[in-house]
Amino acid sequence: MKYFKKIIGERLYLSPMNVEDAETYVNWLNSRGVSDNLGMTASVVRVPGEKEYIESKKSSDYDFSIVLNDDTLIGNISLMDVNLISRKATLGIFIGDEDNRSKGYGTEAMKLLVEYGFNILGLHNIDLNVFSFNERAIKAYEKVGFKEYGRRHESYFLDGKYHDEISMEIINERN
16 A cells, blocks of 8 residues: 555545655646745756655654545645644645645645644644745635734745745644
8 A cells, every 4th residue: 555544534634755756746846836835936856856855754744645535646744843842833735736726625634734733742833834925825724723923025036026925823722
């Protein structure tokens, strides 16, 4: 089996990343639809580097493939910079193919990972950053419960224009 159902939702599950998917990730990370939103437009991602990245992930990060129940890989979601003393982390996510966006998969994956972070890891605060032009992502983050707490104005230059970087967070109100 290529994927392992670590965190299970209704339509998808989160599986530890698999090095065999490096070429798929490279394809997505080099596409403008993904790279613009991640601030990686100027980066060139190659298969050897992506394989090395997947294999070398440190144990303090929680990186997962987003996989539909029919075992189709559709994206990636991570809790990074996890600090179990301060009980905080940073969330990152992308859905690879345009065909799988705007279907609620990202929202479902985030709800699963936030619940995992709060209930399993004992986190209290999870934050993320998003560019102001990525309205679809902002709406998904808000559905999960993230709220804006800061904004760095005109900090990202893309296609001849400056864009704001928005910082959002969700707090575990139960602890």
